[in-house]
Amino acid sequence: MGSAAYLILEDGTLLKGESVGSRREVISEIVFNTSMTGYLEVLTDPSYAGQAVVMTYPLIGNYGVSFEDMESSRPWLSAFIVREFSRIPSNFRSEDTIQNFLTRYDIPGISGIDTRALTKTLRNRGTMNGMITTRDYAPEEIRALLPRIKAYRTGDVVSRVSCREKYEFTDGGMNVPWPNLVGSRVELEEEAGNGRRTEKNPAGIAEGIISADDPALAGTPIAQKAADEREQAYVRLSEKAARQHLRVAVMDFGMKRNIGRSLVHRGCRVTVYPAWTTADEILADQPDGIMLSNGPGDPKDCGEIIRQVRRLYESDVPVFAICLGHQLMALAAGGDTYKLKYGHRGGNHPVKDLKTGRVYISSQNHGYAVDEKSLGADVARPAFRNVNDGTNEGMTYLGKNIFTVQFHPEACPGPQDSGYLFDRFVRMMERVKSEKEGD
């Protein structure tokens, strides 16, 4: 048994658990996430800056920590609240335990909490603030603390999590077969070889499984079919190579790495700009498209950024925005946002593409939403809606090459179903570019 840690909610609720990781005392907003896998991605998602995250899945740490899965350089959340940490990690890629990870990055963790009851409290009363501490406060001390806890605001967290300087994003080197990144399995097979190159098998020698081009299968219809497909894959790959000249400027409000990776893998050259970069500076670099990233906090706290986004909106450069980017674009276009009672955080939210009627399961992490009615019918049209509660999940801006989504097509963690939106963005940039060149 480790030492005790406490969670004090702004309404005075006191929960006792066990301290894991840092013993620092923190006050933050308390939110819950319902993902059953992907705790490392949650920990390192900059959108959680200023928040403590409750994992509703009770067993955390089972597959350890593999650093390549980090969505940014470090964890940004204030604290991590779980029911039970695994005693041992078990996964071939695991390099560390979650407990060590929290300690290394000085993140307070608390286990042994009835996370279901806590989740219900947050669901019923709405998102609350809370304090995580290892001090055993007396009841009157707690009463004295409550005004301070209540007063907490996440504030301007974007500037905290954004990159300091502009840089080229080239990361694409994950050793993970990640269909979302590479478009299709065929390409993956092509790139990785039939044995799939791994650390342990760098040459990609087929171990165990033979493939359709195995000599033993020569001349069979299967082999012919595989050859045809390989041919098609080459065509696709060369198309991809042709896109290399597409240049994307990402405004980093707290970008998850997989946004950058998703673009790099589609052949884009990606430059990442700090959140406070002016529209002029970005447009001066003449990007083919602009990506507004996800990020933490209340979009309305980003006054100056919104003004710059307005400039981008007025330009004719294609824009794709995710999450906070989606909210900032709405505000820039004259719309409004509001705080949800307890937000959407998890990997099971159904969003409906209003044009096709198709429903996609999406990864989500947001506490604010765009009030779609606040945007004039001549300015923008809702593109996606949440099937559960009908809230807005995406907009298409009329007369513009701008589309924005509230959910996370880059997944990590969560379903990869909406990864095709990056393809849509690439096609949009290609079209605009070729139109320009045609002028």
Next chain:
Amino acid sequence: MPKDNSIRKVLVIGSGPIIIGQAAEFDYAGTQACRSLKEEGIEVVLLNSNPATIMTDKDIADHVYIEPLTTEVVEAIIRKEKPDSILPTLGGQAGLNLAMELEEKGILKNLDVRLIGTTSRTIRRAEDRLEFKEAMEKIGEPVAPSQVVRNIEDGEKFARRIGYPVVLRPAYTLGGSGGGIANNQEELDEILENGLRLSRVGEVLVERSIAGWKEIEYEVMRDCAGNVITVCNMENIDPVGVHTGDSIVVAPSQTLGDKEYQMLRTSALNIITELGITGGCNVQYALKPDSFEYCVIEVNPRVSRSSALASKATGYPIAKVAAKIALGYTLDEIRNAITGKTYASFEPMLDYCVVKMPRLPFDKFITARRSLSTQMKATGEVMSICTNFEGALMKAIRSLEQHVDSLMSYDFSRLDDEQLHKKLQDVDDQRIWVIAEALRRGFTREGIYKATKIDPWFLDKIAHLTEMEKALKEQPLTEELLREAKRMEFPDNVIASLTGKTQEEIHQLREKAGIHASFRMVDTCAAEFEAQTPYYYSVYDGGEDEAAEAAGKHDKKKVLVLGSGPIRIGQGIEFDFCSVHCTWAFQKAGFETIIINNNPETVSTDFDIADKLYFEPLTPEDVENVVRLEKPDGAVVQFGGQTAIKLTSALMKMGVRILGTDADDVDAAEDRERFDEVLERCGITRPKGETVFTADEAKAVADRLGYPVLVRPSYVLGGAGMRIAISDEDIDSYIGNINRYAQDHPILVDKYMMGREIEVDAVCDGTDILIPGIMEHIERAGIHSGDSISVYPAKDLSKEVKTVIESYTRSLAQNLHVIGMMNVQFIVRDDGVYIIEVNPRSSRTVPYISKVTGIPIVPLATRVILGEKIRDMGYTPGLQPEADYFAVKMPVFSFEKIRDADVTLGPEMKSTGECLGIAKTFDEALYKAFLGAGVRLPKYSNMIITVCDEEKPEMIDIARRFSKIGYTIYSTHGTWKALRAEGIPARQVNKLEKDSPNMMDLILGHRIDLVIDIPNRGIEHQQDGFLIRRAAIETGVNVITAVDTARALITSLEDNSVTKLSLVDIADIDRR
């Protein structure tokens, strides 16, 4: 997309008799789907040959046909009922195969009926190995290198190329039937030969073995608009190599990171999209433990055992949604019944951990090999829910009802380290107990992983449990330790034995420290949305009790209905039928109903059956947790089989009123001496017998009575441990066998009496009785009633005998003060009526007799329990008038699935399921019943007969009749001589130990239709018969081991007029 209005009348195909690999889960799925269809105003026609199912009730479907699942029958039903569509994806593999046959024969096209839910093209692409492989290659989904072979030579050739071990999977079979892993050519030949024969299309897939990889499953759904979701993923604790039905399975996956989870999820969605499935689908993967390499093992384009498990594990009703999708709805139009707010187009999130364990039948087949492989052997399963894995595993273990309650229940401490290490490599049902012992001894996790390929994460969890055992044994029992032990779901009795305290002391310690179970809700969404559905599980973590608020409301009287636990031989789906009907009847009577059960395959554990569902083990302690909270006004135990009956005294101790027959009267029926007194009062005779405790006493009694005698423990179900003994030696061996388990009850020794066995179910209200009908067993006494062919109405009983049976039943009911259900078994010999046993509870025959007589006895019994009288319910008391048709209940066995199980029938039950034949004439009913059980004769018109001397005289006539319809009879010397002496042509064959060609060569020649082998009663000492019977079963030959069964079969084959079958709509039977 809204509903397709051109669908108005749908034929739903069920899965037929319960066999290993196809069990109650399809009754659950079918029932749920039928209700879902009816909700939409669809007229439902149902076909299923299994009378024990709930789906074959007239309140579930509009027209019910309990007929053999053959294309001829379906064709006749289509002509009669004129449905516009057929829904084939709910009847398991049997339903799917039948649909494919209909399509292939052009019947669907001719009669202008379409398949809904999934197209035949989709079925073919998912089921046909080659087409499936091509589909997977098209979308770049990896499959293990494999080749379909049609003969042994090709199999050998391919296996040599890809290297051993290889996996063999016959096409179109159930539960991996006939499959296996071959490590060398010899094994390959053996399995392949069997597999080729079992496959409907004579094809077997030879595949490189990926044994030892992680086995992961995804349950996915797709609608006609192309929307796709995953309901749940599951990880098998046993790696690839053990059939998932025999594996311990956990949901969700525990050792997969998000990258692996999403990689396989995306793959599953790509597959369901490519195959174009509309409805539910199960995709199984092998994932290499040390890389991202994976391959698709198989896809089931239908609801399955796994989908039933996923439904119960998440609360997402897959079959119900699949039925709506078949009607044209899209996922975002179907409401999530659990939350009432959200829609079916989302993915359930669990905030708990689910463990499923298989229930294996090795307690019934003591000669069988316990090893597990790709051939499924489990008859049923249990599921448990907890917020930690250790607790979920402990709860699952004690739900199994096979004398296990912890990781100490199988004792391997006598093995030395070397033996233990060797034992670790045995893949069998006791493996986790072996692992626990190895961990106690300090074997390294790496070593155990190497031997078992079970992920270290699971090994650590088992280690955590053994560490707790040690702590309890060695440390003082502090409050903190007790709290932690309970959090890990150690039952009080185990804590007591480890700490040297009594169970009562542990209970008191818990009371003092306030350590109680609290209940959580299964809500599909990890508490993100408010849920409407009271589906609960217990945890000991001191947290909030979500059931408490609802439990406090007391506007209705509450009744607790105890379920029947896992499906096993002797306690099958019929008790779920009874529990569910009893629940409905209580609801109708204005009660709030509460079900406790742990079987994920059943209708009773569907969240919309009872008002509240507690998914819990059925032990006194677990039940007490529910009782403590709910404070029910009463409990019913007479519908849940032996599982529920066993809880009677515990419930009474908790102060719960037992509704219906008093526990003391139950005891009077079970206790030998008290029962004898009752019989004496009633003036009824029974075969002589006595109660004993030791082998010596038993032999003394047997000596007095004269052999043969029947020996059995009291309080049995399914004839557990029952034997006919013909010698002292038999008694010694028998007593040695049953003493492996703790004997709480004495052993009964009865004179074995040969005669016709008669059975009645009756409803008794304290004054009057209602007997729907008298059932007669084709096989004479000595064969377990569950394994006998049962005929209603009894065929040739005199009026006097019927009157005696009626009056005996009445006086037994009155003297035992039965309120509710009662089952009585008689022997009729020379017009004398003797009693074998009385069970004051619901029996196996209740669904069957209810359906064929149209008398809803479970609801009637429930109303009687509530105080109503038979006369007031519109029935004339006594034996009801006989029907003008015959109904034959035929047992169905799964012997081919269990290697080395003895197929001889005797007093111990061995059948896994049953089917029905119903028709105007006895011959047709019998013919239909054999057809439903899969006996399709003649094929080659060759048969083998070997009979023990005792039975030879009776066999002569039967042999003559087979000979007359054109059968060539092969016999070993003794039988051959006897047949020849009577002028019956027969060919003599050598016994096994003699030179070829002998009996075995004949069987392996695949030209034999039937083996009739009647062994001596008592324990068999010669291996000859056993080997012949096994060889026959494993090569798909019908085997009959009782003279009466053989006579029934020839009778049904002789009547040529029955080849054109008539149909009976069960829904029209109402004989009130």
